Every structure is written in structure tokens, then in C-alpha cells.
Amino acid sequence: QVQLVESGGGLVQAGGSLRLSCAASGRTLSRYVVGWFRQTPGKERESVADINWSGGSTYYADSVKGRFTISRDNAKNTAYLQMNSLKPEDTAVYYCAAGALAYRSGSPASRYDYWGQGTQVTVSS
Secondary structure, three states: OOHHHHHHHHOOOOOOOEEEEEEEEEOHHHHOOOEEEEEEOOOOOEEEEEEEOOOOOEEEEEOOOEEEEEEHHHHOOOOEEEOOOOOOHHHHHEEEEEOOOOOOOOOOOOHOEEEEEOOOEEEEO
């Protein structure tokens, strides 16, 4: 079992930045692919970014490419999502997920085994 706890969400003005953290406990995060997803009311959870176990391969949704950066520090058992140039359409609940899966960029939510509770990101215009 892996427990994931996200932090770093909040309210920010358009153009601002936030860094989300995903702290893992229970098992070492280095064994898992990590993904960041987001969800707004009435919509499906969408993949934002993911990263393989070593950090050598990453994926970004087109909507965030060039603005968001996913990273991980396996020594700290933590993954991150740096979000720059935020837009009102980035407003959502953001979730981190961990999966014992062969890395395939843009894997859907159904392939992940463990989820955090989510953190709200609100971008005002």
C-alpha cells in the first residue's frame, strides 16, 4: 500500500505559479510511475503529466505543455508539479497517482493503483 498526500494548492491570479507536492508513505515511490490528474465538476479526470520511475521520461497534456513541469525526488519519496503561467482554465482539483505499471506516456486514470485526496487549485482572472 502507498499513501499519497498532495499539498501546495490554493488561489492564485492568472499568470502566477504554484508548486504541488505529492508525498508518499508506506512504500518507496521509486517503484511507481507517478501521474498528476485534474478534475472539474461534471468532467472526467484528465491526465496532466506523468513521469517514469527514474524521472527520465515525462509526458504533458497539450494544454499544459511549456507551462507545467513534473519532477520527482525518490530520495524524499515525493513528486512535484510546478505550474507556471497559470490560466483560469487550469482551475480544478489536482490529484497525484502512483501506479505499478510499465511506463506509457499519458496513461489513463484507470491504470493507476493509488490516489491522493486531491488539492484545489483556483486561478482567478
